[in-house]
Amino acid sequence: MSQNPSSRLRGYHPPEPIEVPPLYAWPPRPVAAIRWLATQMLVPWGFIFLGLAIVSWLFFTPSMESMSTLSAGWIGLVWLRNAVLLGLVAGGLHWWLYMRRAQDRTRKFNAHWLATDDRKFLWRNQARDNVFWSVVSGCTIWSLYESVTLWLYASGRMPVMPVAETPVYFGVMIWAVFFWSTFHFYFVHRALHWPPLYNLAHELHHRNVNTGPWTGISMHPVEHLLYFSVFMLWWIVPVHPIIIILTGFFQGLSPAVSHSGFERLQLVGTAGVGAGDHFHHLHHKHFNFNYGNTTAPVDKLFGSWHDGTAESMARMKERLRSLRSRRLAS
Numbered sequence: 001m002s003q004n005p006s007s008r009l010r011g012y013h014p015p016e017p018i019e020v021p022p023l024y025a026w027p028p029r030p031v032a033a034i035r036w037l038a039t040q041m042l043v044p045w046g047f048i049f050l051g052l053a054i055v056s057w058l059f060f061t062p063s064m065e066s067m068s069t070l071s072a073g074w075i076g077l078v079w080l081r082n083a084v085l086l087g088l089v090a091g092g093l094h095w096w097l098y099m100r101r102a103q104d105r106t107r108k109f110n111a112h113w114l115a116t117d118d119r120k121f122l123w124r125n126q127a128r129d130n131v132f133w134s135v136v137s138g139c140t141i142w143s144l145y146e147s148v149t150l151w152l153y154a155s156g157r158m159p160v161m162p163v164a165e166t167p168v169y170f171g172v173m174i175w176a177v178f179f180w181s182t183f184h185f186y187f188v189h190r191a192l193h194w195p196p197l198y199n200l201a202h203e204l205h206h207r208n209v210n211t212g213p214w215t216g217i218s219m220h221p222v223e224h225l226l227y228f229s230v231f232m233l234w235w236i237v238p239v240h241p242i243i244i245i246l247t248g249f250f251q252g253l254s255p256a257v258s259h260s261g262f263e264r265l266q267l268v269g270t271a272g273v274g275a276g277d278h279f280h281h282l283h284h285k286h287f288n289f290n291y292g293n294t295t296a297p298v299d300k301l302f303g304s305w306h307d308g309t310a311e312s313m314a315r316m317k318e319r320l321r322s323l324r325s326r327r328l329a330s
């Protein structure tokens with residue numbers, strides 16, 4: 001549990017370079033690709049969010065009949081269900097890692113704890129600031145997008161794809177959620193780094209160089225409008241409502257895990273599960289690369305992939321220098 005003082009100061013840096021998933025390997029590695037798709041990609045968090053989506057659909061989603069007309073009552077219930085789950089996931093991680101400090105700084109990317117006296121945060125407190133933006137703006141815009149999407153299906157404007165009649169399609173759509181979300185995230189996030197949009201909105205998320213679970217969807221409302229527009233695919237591609245709810249959970253809950261600040265969550269002794277996303281941590285630390293996620297490695301395509309190694313860091317710096325000089329020359 002303890003680390004020597006020098007590694008504490010530096011924070012945890014995973015020794016292995018971040019690799020592109022075997023799905024994209026050339027020459028192809030079909031066995032490794034299938035293994036990745038069936039296990040590494042989804043264990044455990046993908047399955048946890050899928051389980052939560054099924055339970056939510058069965059017990060914590062208004063009936064299709066009541067959702068067939070838009071009304072504040074049932075939309076409020078969708079908001080409440082999402083807010084409670086966000087509180088359980090982000091709040092639970094925050095309690096375990098930052099209040100109870102159950103694993104001290106073991107596998108913590110940034111050696112420091114969250115800010116408690118910094119004027120750039122509301123009430124000078126990073127955690128409270130993050131909770132405010134996540135719950136008041138994030139959860140509300142997420143729930144509105146989700147409610148409009150569910151209404152389109154409940155009112156007959158979109159056909160519901162029954163699981164029993166289209167089980168293979170349902171299965172494929174589960175994977176589609178994860179790929180679509182990360183692909184969509186790259187382009188929305190890249191647009192948010194366009195200076196006018198960055199200054200207006202995305203700067204708020206980047207105030208968190210050192211991230212915690214509540215940082216995940218701590219964003220400006222304009223960023224939330226773009227970020228949760230991920231639901232709009234289901235306005236033209238028919239799915240089952242479980243897929244719609246899963247989309248919300250992957251977009252709204254999984255960032256609490258990826259921003260947790262700890263590469264691994266230790267639950268019993270040193271046993272635990274993977275948590276924080278090193279790839280996205282590097283984005284918070286350095287800003288100018290790793291705009292997407294590893295599941296859909298668009299950064300690799302556009303040369304903004306930083307794998308965490310010193311050589312990659314040098315390449316990224318060189319890339320930035322040439323981009324700047326090209327901009328100055330034009």
Ligand SMILES: [Zn+2]
Nearest residue numbers: 205259280284
């Ligand atoms: Zn982030």
Ligand SMILES: [Zn+2]
Nearest residue numbers: 189202206283
């Ligand atoms: Zn960013």
